[in-house]
Amino acid sequence: MSADGTSTLTAPSLAPGGNHVVLEARNIVKELGHGARKTRALKGVSLTLNAGELTLLMGPSGSGKTTLLSILGCILTPTEGTLTIASHPTAGLSPEALAGLRRRHVGFIFQSYNLFPTLTAEENVRIALDVRGERGSDAVVRAQRALQQVGLRHKLRSYPANLSGGEQQRVAVARALVGAPSVMLADEPTAALDSENGVAVMQLLSEIAKDASRAVLAVTHDPRTIPFANRVLRIEDGLIVGEERRAEGVETVHQLARNRKRKANA
């Protein structure tokens, strides 16, 4: 860590597939609680997230998915282990420096959308730029462009209460996307959505993951999301117990999208 509290850069490594690694976690251990109630939620998790990939993290309730997501998003700090995001090691960073790292490199999508009910869709997206100090007409244009990207250009002035669940989640995706983060972390992005909206959101995430500078990780227990993934990690009892690489994943997504369109036209 440098004297000003920000992390120093390390050289980006390449993933086996040739894409560069934007997030690397090594031997992450997380203990929760104190004294006799102390539990090990994560018991030495190592993983990498590669640019241009949509990775799913799947596992049963209580397996440590959300705890791992919180650590990967610099919201929680690991008890042991190291984390590097966009070549920035996070070890020893203060909460403010971690917030700065989140601001610059991490985009979040939450299960319950976590939109600001008093702000319009455009403002909800723009606030992600505002916290980065990006304001003015340029920020407005970028927020509108992000909403256009998720197909909500016509809902700029709508408040969350006037949007459907799927639309709210798409606003949340636009908010995560607008800052052009290196890593997008989604917590159960389809859990609160019906099948149709769930597919639409996963389709969106898989499109976003095609950006060669960005990795997307979605925590989920929804098997409908698997076809959209390039990679599936399975976590159980605080340990990664399996990894499945799905080379045909992208094709499957396109096929699904085509099927949906056909069904809609019919």
Added chain:
Amino acid sequence: MTFTLAFRNLFHDRIRLAVTMVGILFSIVLVAVQLGLYLGARNIIVAMIERSEGDLWVMAYGTKNFEEGQPINARERFTALSVPGVAKAVPLIVSFTDWRKPSGGSTLVVVIGSDAEDGGLRPWNVVEGDVSGLGARDAVIIDKTYLTDLGVSSVGDTAQIGASRVRISGFTDGIRSFTVSPYVFTTTNRARSLLDMPADMITYVLVKLEPGADPEAVRNLLREKVPDSEVLTKAEFRDRSLNHWLFATGAGVALIGGAILGLVVGTVIVAQTLYSSTKDHINEFATLRALGSSSGYIHRVILAQAALSAVLGYALGMVIALTVVYLSERTALPIVMTPSLAALLLALTVAMCAVSALSAIGKVMRIDPAVVFNR
């Protein structure tokens, strides 16, 4: 966006906004009234001293205030005149006495005896009659504020002081007494007669200095010449009177205490509503934190909310405070509102809301951003 978010958070819950406004209104009006009364009392207490032409005041030792002066020898006036640097030395008689109303009953008044031609302490704001009318037999001038208290209603009405009859020759407007005993202006001779004061006694000597004379040097010379009396500058006598009426009697302490109480109550109400508003929006603040906002960003949202409440509450509070000020204009102790008091109230309101925001900021700083995953 911080301002937008603060504004929307504030106006999102109208009931909470109303409670916040009531808290600020209550506080501002209470503080405005208390401090306005304090300023009003201050103005009344120093009015006679400020209006006099005396640069130095010669008085009995230990005189606590203008109204409670004790007799001194009239010779002191001539002694004062012999001091280099003294241009004029004017006698002034001031004393409490009973005023008997024409319809029966009596009330305590403060008789002020001063000769208009000497220019020591003349009645001002004369709205009926004339100061020169004091030359007429039995003539006195009183203030319109006290007509009911004194049992008279118009120029020419008579009443009685001691065994002597007095006739109203004029009215002033706005010369009020902090003691609630009305002032009765008359000449020195008539004052002596009304108060049964010996001819060789007076209450004060008002000393007017020659242009360019050093007040401190003249005061020191004068002190040597009148060792049986006390010599104060106008400012010293003003401060002594203020200290006596406002602090020795506890009146000022009560007024300032009331103002402080208003601030405390206002702070508590605003703090409570801001805290509960922050608590209601805690998930939004946690989301902001998860989005990577700095602590400063979140502080700015809460402080903007506090500042908005302050400005809105101040504007509404001042409307009520100014109405109260207007309604008190004709009373014996009018509430005063000056531009500096208005500015002070704004500063106090903003400070009160900023202090109130501390509890909310403390709450937000304890947020675990991980709650965003648990909703």
